[in-house]
Amino acid sequence: MVDVGILGATGAVGQRLIQLLEPHPEFDIATLTASPASAGKTYKEAAKWRADTPMPDSVTDIEVTATDPDAIGDDVTLLFSSLPSGVGAEVEPDLAEAGYVVSSNSSNARMADDVPLIIPEVNADHLGLIDVQRDDRGWDGALLKNPNCSTITMVPTLAALDQYGLESVRVSTLQAVSGAGYSGVTSMEIIDNAIPHIGGEEQKMESESRKLLGEFNGAEVVRHSMDVAASCNRIPTIDGHLENVWADTSDDVTPDEVSAAMSAYPSATLPSSPERLIHTFEEPDRPQPRLDRNRGDGMAVSAGGFRRTEGGVQYNCLAHNTIRGAAGASVLNGELLLEEGYL
Numbered sequence: 001m002v003d004v005g006i007l008g009a010t011g012a013v014g015q016r017l018i019q020l021l022e023p024h025p026e027f028d029i030a031t032l033t034a035s036p037a038s039a040g041k042t043y044k045e046a047a048k049w050r051a052d053t054p055m056p057d058s059v060t061d062i063e064v065t066a067t068d069p070d071a072i073g074d075d076v077t078l079l080f081s082s083l084p085s086g087v088g089a090e091v092e093p094d095l096a097e098a099g100y101v102v103s104s105n106s107s108n109a110r111m112a113d114d115v116p117l118i119i120p121e122v123n124a125d126h127l128g129l130i131d132v133q134r135d136d137r138g139w140d141g142a143l144l145k146n147p148n149c150s151t152i153t154m155v156p157t158l159a160a161l162d163q164y165g166l167e168s169v170r171v172s173t174l175q176a177v178s179g180a181g182y183s184g185v186t187s188m189e190i191i192d193n194a195i196p197h198i199g200g201e202e203q204k205m206e207s208e209s210r211k212l213l214g215e216f217n218g219a220e221v222v223r224h225s226m227d228v229a230a231s232c233n234r235i236p237t238i239d240g241h242l243e244n245v246w247a248d249t250s251d252d253v254t255p256d257e258v259s260a261a262m263s264a265y266p267s268a269t270l271p272s273s274p275e276r277l278i279h280t281f282e283e284p285d286r287p288q289p290r291l292d293r294n295r296g297d298g299m300a301v302s303a304g305g306f307r308r309t310e311g312g313v314q315y316n317c318l319a320h321n322t323i324r325g326a327a328g329a330s331v332l333n334g335e336l337l338l339e340e341g342y343l
């Protein structure tokens with residue numbers, strides 16, 4: 001077992017990390033950190049836990065520490081971070097320099113040239129950037145990033161399509177309020193309304209997708225040449241990002257070929273990877289089944305509604321934004337780090 005810490009443990013994604021890591025066969029939660037206001041409290045006192053999922057007994061009495069290298073202790077090897085990006089930008093490099101390996105969901109540094117941005121099923125080979133990072137910065141530890149949850153929902157489907165030569169991608173998202181953390185979940189005042197723009201989200205999807213599908217040449221990631229444009233909206237659902245994608249390819253492709261390519265796209269061989277990464281919708285014109293986390297649902301991406309367009313194909317994709325997205329993505333990257341000997 002590897003002793004791990006969770007940075008930003010009281011937030012919505014931190015809670016999802018606890019849910020995914022508590023039963024994990026390879027990771028043992030040893031440290032929980034949060035803001036200085038929470039330091040010294042038990043986790044039960046510090047965290048406002050979502051009513052729809054019980055807090056695991058194993059964490060209720062853990063004393064929350066501040067997010068400080070000295071407070072984290074040296075029994076911990078791997079840190080899962082879902083810190084606000086400003087705090088992450090400040091403390092994650094210090095933690096990597098102090099020797100910790102950080103698997104981070106925080107948006108800071110995702111596009112830095114020597115920081116691997118990884119979805120294991122898509123670009124596990126980019127992990128080699130850690131060696132470049134260590135040479136560049138003299139770190140004993142490492143900093144590894146997973147992309148934005150709306151990017152994670154789309155990119156595996158694009159990776160399955162790239163065999164036909166992706167030229168341009170247009171995406172419009174319908175994103176759940178849990179993506180906005182606590183302020184989002186309690187902001188169900190948007191019932192019967194929608195938020196037409198999520199600041200910064202569009203740019204993340206556009207730049208992260210090109211890095212993830214780029215080519216690692218041993219020294220850097222050469223970004224994919226495809227043109228990506230995104231429009232991101234918030235709608236009144238609690239969990240689950242639904243995205244409408246228009247993908248143009250250099251080769252002619254039919255909806256059936258696209259559907260088959262997505263169904264065949266392999267998952268990573270990691271403990272938390274779904275047996276089939278991309279499930280095609282049974283009935284795309286029906287509400288999709290609610291995911292039961294306790295059944296282990298949620299780590300797959302779904303796609304469907306395939307239609308031919310002038311230059312390629314249009315389809316929808318759907319993923320659980322904190323299970324497959326923010327938290328699950330960090331856990332999968334932690335498993336990849338373990339498998340590849342970086343821990």
Ligand code: 2RA
Nearest residue numbers: 148149150175179180
């Ligand atoms: C959102 N993807 O949904 C962003 C961050 N979680 O708000």
